[in-house]
Amino acid sequence: MRLIILTITFAFFASFAATPPTPLYAGEAGLTTIRYAVSGRTAADWPVQAAKEKKFFHKHGLFLEEIIIPGGPNTVRAVISGTVPLGRINPDRIIEAAEKGAKAKVISGDLQKLPYDFMARSEIKTGAELKGKVIGVDSLTGGTTFMLTEVAQKAFNLSEKDYKLLVVGTSPERYAALKGGSVHASFMGPPFNIRAIKDGFTKLTNFHDYLGPIQFVGTFAHEDFLKANRGDAVRFVRAIIEGTRWLYDPRNKEDALALHMQALKSNREGAEADYKYMVEEFKPWPTDGAINKQAIAKTMELRVKANKYEPGKVPPYTNYVDLSIAEEAVKGLR
Numbered sequence: 001m002r003l004i005i006l007t008i009t010f011a012f013f014a015s016f017a018a019t020p021p022t023p024l025y026a027g028e029a030g031l032t033t034i035r036y037a038v039s040g041r042t043a044a045d046w047p048v049q050a051a052k053e054k055k056f057f058h059k060h061g062l063f064l065e066e067i068i069i070p071g072g073p074n075t076v077r078a079v080i081s082g083t084v085p086l087g088r089i090n091p092d093r094i095i096e097a098a099e100k101g102a103k104a105k106v107i108s109g110d111l112q113k114l115p116y117d118f119m120a121r122s123e124i125k126t127g128a129e130l131k132g133k134v135i136g137v138d139s140l141t142g143g144t145t146f147m148l149t150e151v152a153q154k155a156f157n158l159s160e161k162d163y164k165l166l167v168v169g170t171s172p173e174r175y176a177a178l179k180g181g182s183v184h185a186s187f188m189g190p191p192f193n194i195r196a197i198k199d200g201f202t203k204l205t206n207f208h209d210y211l212g213p214i215q216f217v218g219t220f221a222h223e224d225f226l227k228a229n230r231g232d233a234v235r236f237v238r239a240i241i242e243g244t245r246w247l248y249d250p251r252n253k254e255d256a257l258a259l260h261m262q263a264l265k266s267n268r269e270g271a272e273a274d275y276k277y278m279v280e281e282f283k284p285w286p287t288d289g290a291i292n293k294q295a296i297a298k299t300m301e302l303r304v305k306a307n308k309y310e311p312g313k314v315p316p317y318t319n320y321v322d323l324s325i326a327e328e329a330v331k332g333l334r
Contacts, residue, residue, distance in 0.1 A: 034086060076104075086220070090143040109290055115284050117204075120184060121201060132162070135184065151211065216284070248287065257272060
């Protein structure tokens, strides 16, 4: 099995082998095409889809080529290998990679609040009942797992020894694992948390209630790309900012719902539920593309609690981010 996994992984990245080392390609109708790696598609990337649909990327001379690469670690590998110049992932993974020598920086803060619900099987009514149970995660040591550990301790008074973790994947896979019965509980964001509630599963709590602001998702880039193509990185973030502002404008609600149904293959009811929660109430996307300093500091705090650093040797988060890209991007939009 190990050989098969390694072979599949090699084959996946080998599929890009013929790609020139430069991250830029001849664009559509004279536009510069930039590859953008994401681990999956959920309501969390609504602003990106808005920017594509409303042609904000085109407005800034770019054509976005989204590449869905299942699994956060694979998304990171695609960028740090230079195969894809930009990606979207939990910043903890970028920090981890950078500390091992990877040349990558977080350049924008795509979600600064965590829209995850802690969901469990219908027979489980309280967090205390998770003792001895199996919880589905996307990795054993990644940022979302650190968040899970924090929430379980604060909300349910459970230590890491009180439950078992099973790696099942991102939100869609975690939802499927919960529905299929391979795990007793897991965490997921829209639209999968809302589907789980509708399916009769128990909502134990919301991550944000116990974590507060945290830099949940950020766009990151290979440092070589930033040096050679800084202007394209700025225009990329600028398009995302415009997509976010468009999404928050209530005048665009009907178009936003149609976009949700198209991108996520959802129905009207599901799109409206996600819109009410994410766009009207929770509002996790910054309107200036900025990396929230309080939120990224929380990311570092969780890494400290996970014993990633020796006492007194915690590096500043500024080692892993480039704040200037988003600052420049927003200037032309005010």
